[in-house]
Each structure stands twice: as structure tokens, then as C-alpha cells.
Amino acid sequence: MANYTAADIKALREQTGAGMLDVKKALDEADGDRAKATEILRVKGLKGVTKREGRTTSNGLVTAKAEGGVGTLVEVLCETDFVAKGEKFIALADQVLQQAVRVGATDADTLLDSELEDGKTVKALLDEANATIGEKIEVKRLARLEGPTVVSYLHKTSPDLPAQIGVLVATDGGEEQVAKDVAMHIAAFSPTVLTRDEVDAETVENERRVAEATAKEEGKPEAALPKIVEGRVNGFFKENVLLEQPFAKDAKKSVGKVLEEAGATAKGFARFRVGS
Template sequence: MANYTAADIKELREATGAGMLDVKKALDEADGDKGKATEILRVKGLKGVTKREGRTASNGLVAAKAEGGVGTLVEVLCETDFVAKGAPFGELADKVLAAAVESKASTADELLAATYEGSTVADLLTDANATIGEKIEIKRMARLEAPSVVSYLHKTSPDLPAQIGVLVGTEGGSEDVARDVAMHVAAFSPSVLTRDEVDEATVANERRIAEETAKEEGKPEQALPKIVEGRVNGFFKENVLLEQPFAKDAKKTVGKVLEEAGATATGFARFRVGS
């Protein structure tokens, strides 16, 4: 019988993020040598990388950094929540974020090609994929520049890393109001900053649906234009950040709160893991 203990299994699982059976097999093969077992996990993991390409990665975390008028937000995915809350995955995400900041990448493809401590980010993911034994990928990233940028990370569960990440760019006003807006974005998930960013086809479709619904409800013909306009405005209030009722004071819109604070929102980004 191999010379290792339950504590050795736990330590190697935490260090590599690999599953219990894989760790036990590696320790058996390495006769209890944790260093050799780690190498075995990596070699066997590399052989399975291609097989894992078609698997679904829907767990993971978001990481963000905002400094000097530049914000960076990345979403790194894995297959299970066990891996997502493990130290190896968190350390990998920190490296990915650092590479994103240093390289000034603005897309996931640019980030994968960026280097960190002598390796490309793509190679870092391949190595982690091999050691951990799960599909790991960068789903998306965002880079936001403004006179001031704040970041906000939100945990949807206390035992998981941040699942929602937000960047908000502003001009004028205080960092406190910008952070309040970032928290609002995390909670209310707007899709655009202003209604001008909603494409015409989407607005036309909303008008059509509103009109057909009103007719189906038997609303009088003469009242249709006002009803349709009201429902389209309701669509804007639901999806446009500046027109949403503010989380901390629903009597005011986000736009009004910013205006009163002497601030202008210039842009935002919001990621939720797996969505």
C-alpha cells in the first residue's frame, strides 16, 4: 500500500484542484510522493485536454481591477463549483487578470495571446486544465477607460468566489456615487447606458408586441398610441441604466442621481458567471 495519508490527499487536492479519485490514483502510482503525484496529474491531464474541449464550463468567477482611469474585468470558467472555489483556480484567475491589465487586452482572444511571466495566457490555461482535470476557459473580458473607473464584485453565495463583476466609468462626482451605481448595475442588470444604444429593430419589435398585446386585451383604438408608447418607455426603464429607478432611492432614476452628484456616466460593463 502506498505511503500517504488522508491529509496528503486533502493537501494535494487543494494544491491542484484535481478530483479525489485522480489524486488517490496519482499518489498510488507515485508511492506517496506528492511532487511526483503532481507531475502524474499534469501529464495525464494534458492527455485529456482535447477530450475536455467539448465539455461545458458554466462555473467559475469574475475578477476585476480599476486604477488610474482604466478598468479591467475578466470571466474565467471551469466545470464545477468545487474547482471554482479552490485556491489553484483563484490563483489562475489572478494571473489572468494581471495579464489582462499589463497587456491592455480588450478581447478574450487578445488576452489568450498575451504573456504572463514568460508564458502565454493560453498556455497557463492549458497547464491548469491538465492539472485540475477540468475544462477551463476565458469566456470574455472588458476594458473600460474613463476619467474615473470603479469596479465592484458581488458574491451570490458565501462559499463561492465573486459571480458578478461590474465596471462603471464616470466623469465628475465622487467615487462613492460611482460605486453605488456599480452596485445598482450588479443588482438590476441593465443592458445599455442610454436608449440611443438600443438598436432600431429592437425598439420596432417592442412597439409591435406592445400594440398586438393591447389589441388582444381589447384596448380602444384611439388609446393605442399612448398605451404603446407607455409600454415601450417601460422597456427602456427596465433595460437602460440611466432610466432605471435607482436601487437606493426608487423615486429617482440613476441618471437623476448622477446629475445631482455632478457626475456623468460614460460607460459600464457587467458579467455574471455563465450567463
Template sequence: MAYTAADIKALRESTGAGMLDCKKALEESDGDLAAAQEFLRVKGLKGVTKREGRTASNGLVVAHVDGGVGTLVEVNCETDFVAKSDRFVELAQKVLDQAVAVGATDAASLLASDLDGQTVQQVLDEANANLGEKIEVRRVARVEGETVVSYLHRTSPDLPPQIGAVVAASGERASEVGRDVAMHAAAMSPTVLSRDEVSEEVVANERRLAEETAREEGRPEQAMPKIIEGRVNGYFKENVLLEQAFAKESKKTVGGYAKEAGVEITGFARFRVGAGA
């Protein structure tokens, strides 16, 4: 039984597999679409273990906010071709819905949860087989507060959002200010809300590096304490959300902007696809 270009297109749309794989499947199944789908599934499942070592550096970030709870999930794949496919986007939404339903706070608990008689990990393994790429949930965050807002950013117009932030805030203007802060966080990549969240080990290491750098530069001994303190404060200004220069008004810190508006920022999470934070 022969197959046509329309058959290849239909198989690609139904499975998300690549063109060459679809041609091979149709050849092996003598043009039978159902058999070709089964061939691709079997072939894909056989390749799941082989793909475990691959790097899934593409994908998307999805977010859900319901009242005072925000959920952020990063779902990864290998190529931008799959990242923008309808099947992958639908899968990511399904995973997000499950994260919201079970109140997941991390990837491990989400992957182990039951979704229609399968674990989420098993659902991902099937997607791995069908799409022919490594598919994984890298990170999950749950943020709670009086008011929670989200912001998703597309780094390219033809790709789904690859940066996402959720921010919890309290106060009369929490929604407006929280949205501004979420957009800021997406752009400026803070790692913690306040300096209290920076571990003593990190601060000690920053002090050590600041001192070593100052000595390499030949700075005078009497100036060392001030120089070290200034560079450690510089670290805080770069990484602490509330101490960063606000993107919209750089003369103000994020914390200062929120305080002027009568708003307190109480929590946040930010993901960028493929990044560590």
C-alpha cells in the same frame, strides 16, 4: 511504496485535483508525489479536448482599477468546489493582471497574448489539466473615464465574487456616485448605458411585440400608439442604466440621481458568472 492520507492531502493542495484522482495517481506512481503530479498532468492534458464540450457555469469575476481605467474579467470553471479553490483564484488574478498589462478589451485578444512564454490560452489549458475541469475566460471589458470605480458582489459567503461592475463617471463626487451606481448595476443588471445604444432592430422588435400583445389583449385601435410607446419605454426603463429606477431611491432614475449630484455617468460594464450579460 505506500501512501498516506497526508500524501493525498498534499497532492490535492498542490494540484487541485479531486480525491479519487489523487488516490489513483498515487497508486499508479507507487506513492511518489512528484510522479503522481506528473501522472495527473498527463491525464489532465489528455482530457482537455474531451472537456471542451462541457459547460463552465461556475467561476468568478475579478476587477482592477487604475486611475481612469477599469478592467473586468470573468473566468469560468465547472464546479463551485474549484471556483473557491486557492489555485483557481490565483489563476484568475494572474489572468486579470495580464489583461491589465496588455490593455485587453476582449477575451480573444487576451487569450492570444504572451504570458511568460506561453499564450494565456496555453496557461488555461494547463490549469484545465491540473484541476480536471474546463477552465475558460468568457468575457473581458475595459472601461475608461475621468474616474472609474468597481464593485464586486458575492452571491454566497463561501464563494468568490460572482457579480462585478465597473463604472466611469466625471464630476466632483464621481467616486462616491460611481460606487453607488456600480452597486446598483450589479443588482439590477442593465444591458446598456443609454437608449442611444439600443439598436434600431431591437427597438423595432419591441414595438412589434408590444403591438401584437396589445392586439391579443383586445385593446382599442385608437389607444394602440400610446400603449406601444408606453411598453417600449418600459423596455428602456428595465434595460438602460440611466433610465432604471435607482436602487437606493426608487423615485429617482440612476441618471437623475447622478445629475443631482453633479456627476455624469460615462460608461460601465457588468458581468455575472454564467449569465449572458
């Protein structure tokens, strides 16, 4: 009879993040010795790292740090929400974030190639975690912003999961609180660009074509088409351009107007949502 209890299974799962069946097999092989079972899971996990490379990572978290006019935002992904909310995965993501801040990484590849203080690369660190936890784990995206003021905001979409949406905002002038309010707005309304100048001409032209074709299909008068098309293209800008979006706390004002009244200027932003 196996020399372990349900509590041992639970403890080993929480420690390693490995699946139920893998934990039970390891404990069977180790005759209930949790330390030996942990080693077995690690060895078997390392053998499976390559096999897991093609798996889909649609869960995970975003984490961020902003101080001294510099902000870093990192998205770390895994396969299941069980792992995403585990202490081991959350601690790993925090270690990855701290490394990104320490080396000033500006993209995921640079971060993965960077060496931790013990000489191990972040890529090697993730491979080890991949092996122990038994899931594919990856740093998907990284953003870094600099400015006179940079704030971060993390939002939980579910109370039992870590943050799924993360935002950085860089501003110049005004109180820090207005930057924080804008960060919360970005989390909720997901703008894609700061100003309409950042929308490429081909996208704008396509919106015009669609707006005109739709208006004609609706039977609108030919003479009214230019005004209708312009109105719908402006509607597209209001939906996607941060400074033109109606502000979350006061829809009668645009985000740009709120910043202007606060004596602030938005210099840039980044927004990540897990898996999107």
C-alpha cells in the same frame, strides 16, 4: 497497502484541484509520494486537454481592477464550483487579470495570445492549469474601460464562492462614491445599455408590435392604443437602459437623475455574470 492517508488525498486535491478518484489513482501509482503523484496528474492531465475542449464551463469567477482611470474586468470559467472556490483557480484568475492589466488587453483573444514575463502565453498557462486541475478552464470575456473616473465592483451571490458578478463604471465629474453606488446598482439590476439610443431600432419596433398585439388581445379601446403602446415601450426602456432605471437606493429617482444631481455623467459600463 497504499502508503498514504486521507489527509494526503485532501492535501493533493487542494493543491491540484483534481478529482478524488484521479488523486487516489495517482497516489497509488506513486506509492504515496505526493510530489510524484502531482507529476502523474500533470502528465495525464496534459493528455486530456483536447478531450476536455468540448466540455461545458458554467462555473468560475469574475475579477476586476480599476485605477488611474482604467478598469479591466475578466471572466474566468471552469466546470465545477469545487474548482471555482479553490485557491489554485482563484490565484490563476488573479494572474490572468494582472496580465490583462499589464498588456492593456481589450478582448479575450488578445489576452490569450499575450506573453507573460517568462515568455509563456496566457493560453499555454491555462492549458497547464487545465492539465493539473483536470477541468476545462477558459477566459470567456474581457472588458476594458477608460474615463476620468473608473470604479469596479465585485459581488458574491454565495458566501462560499468567489465573485459571480463584476461591474465596471466610467464617469466624469462628481464624487467617486456616486460611481460606486451606480456600480452596485448595475450589479443588482443588470441594465443592458447606457442610453436608449443604444437599443437597435429593430428591437424597439418589435417591442412596439408586441405591446400593440397584447393591448388588442386584452380588449383595450382602439383610441387608447397609441398611449398604451408608448407606455409599455417606455417600460421596456426603464427595465433595460441604465440611465432610465429607478435607482436602487432611491426608486423615486432615475439613475440618470442621481448622476445629474451629483454633477456626474456616466460614460460607459460593463457587467459580467458567470455563465450568462
